[in-house]
Amino acid sequence: MNELKAEEKLILSLIKLELTDSEVESVEKNFISKRLNWGYIARWMFEHRVAMVVYKNLLKYNWANRIPGKWRHLFEYYYLANRERNKYIYEAITPVLNDLYENKVHCIALKGLFLNHMVYNDLGLRQSKDIDLFFPEDELALATDIILKHGFIQGEIDRNNGQIIKATRKEKIFRKMISHELISFIKKTNNQFCEYIEIDVQYDIFSHAKRLRVPFNTEVLHSSAKLLEINKGKGRCYQFKEEYNLLQLCSHLYQDSVMFYGILQNKDHELSKYMDIYEFVKHFGREISWNDFSEELIENKVNHIVYFALAHAEQIYGVFVPEFFSERIKPKDLQYLNQFGVEEKNPLTWTKPFIERIFDDNKWKKIGSDTSAFITESVKNYMYPFKNKD
Structure with missing residues (x-):
């Protein structure tokens, strides 16, 4: 995460419901005591749909006084309206x-x-x-x-x-x-x-x-x-049941992350999806039979979907699922972790690491303005949900 700005690191530090004592100390030392660009923070909080969790943590740990008034009021109004x-x-x-x-x-x-x-x-x-x-x-x-x-x-x-x-x-x-x-x-x-x-x-x-x-x-x-x-x-x-809830959350994240339809709507790196998976496991991990779950995923050939979601989520949160489970469902070829447009005949490969793409407006510039040459499946079936009208 060394390439990230302080504002970006702060957001990643606060997208969870509970912080440990050491995490609170780290946030206070590395971010709260510094001058931050709150307009930039607000932009990415809303872009990733994690604004209210970040804001509530700032309130919870008595850091809200560091937020300029105009942004603090905006966050509060948004929270109340969303509720x-x-x-x-x-x-x-x-x-x-x-x-x-x-x-x-x-x-x-x-x-x-x-x-x-x-x-x-x-x-x-x-x-x-x-x-x-x-x-x-x-x-x-x-x-x-x-x-x-x-x-x-x-x-x-x-x-x-x-x-x-x-x-x-x-x-x-x-x-x-x-x-x-x-x-x-x-x-x-x-x-x-x-x-x-x-x-x-x-x-x-x-x-x-x-x-x-x-x-x-x-x-x-x-x-x-x-x-x-x-x-x-x-x-x-x-x-x-808990295993299938986790499977659904991972599948949803996977689809939005690797298909052009999700990428062109900026759904592919939304932090809210990773937060959902992390918080779900924190709440229900003890109810999951990780051994049986791994066998079922492998048997049904969907282990790569769950591994994709968890491998990326753990780049943000650190390890939060049993390591034996991750190792067991891990595909032999991990090249797919950096591919997108996988519904097409020739998928593309990201050039930047995942963490750096989270806050990069130009991450998919490689696609270019003329997509007709290689986005055929998505345009045909997914880009325009209302087509072939009577």
Whole structure:
């Protein structure tokens, strides 16, 4: 990390819910006592969607007085608005989840919906764009009917006029053919903190992109699911068992990190994804059967996905999973750790180390402005979700 600026090192030091005594001492000695560019810090905190965790740590350890007033007020307003937004979303989504549960639909909470209730336990800390739900494929039709019954529209938002454009039948079929998720379900609200509620429905936790597909039996995901209560016990749905929750988080990070679709949206190095994995393991690591989990990953040929996510996360946090587990799932050829555009015939290779890419606006300049020569699979199937209109 020697090549990083002090501001960048400070962010990496504070993206966790709890700091050790030695970490607190290090932050005070190396960063808090120095003059820092808080505009630069703010920019990257928001870029990586970790602003509220960093801010809350600055408050928790009595460092907030080092933040210039204009930035401190911005962080506080953002935290309060994010908390109110999440409260509203979870209150609004509760009747939908209960309806699904009462109709015996196996609706499994993913990512933010699960993590906010089971890991972060503070609705202001984690920013979520949408609600991610997983369903068995044979329950998608019933799940769709129930979600639509609650006033959602399957489509996209026209940002010019704020209207929701309803997806055509052809668009729905096309999306399901090439993706592991359906076109989003959206509902417009009158809430000042949340203009729309958006539900992303998935029926697989792995990408269906060419060259990324894996033969994983998704039936085990929902057959081993457990009850999850959200919104202070008002809502009911399901959660993956711990091993599969970690697998899903790693798969999500892997897809955004190696596919052009994620890279061109600046999703590929988001610190929030690494923080989610780290905090999940810190909270649930003791519940995971690491030996059995490693065997299952290798047997299903998805060990490279989990190793990719954990190897990069441990460059930020240090070792936090059992070392025997990492060694066991470690692929023989590690060249893939620095490759991107893997859905294409000829993947590219990063030239800078991972840590340096985290705060580099020009990290993907190698792609260039004319991508037509080598981005064919992504453009064809993923860059434009609404295409082939009737």
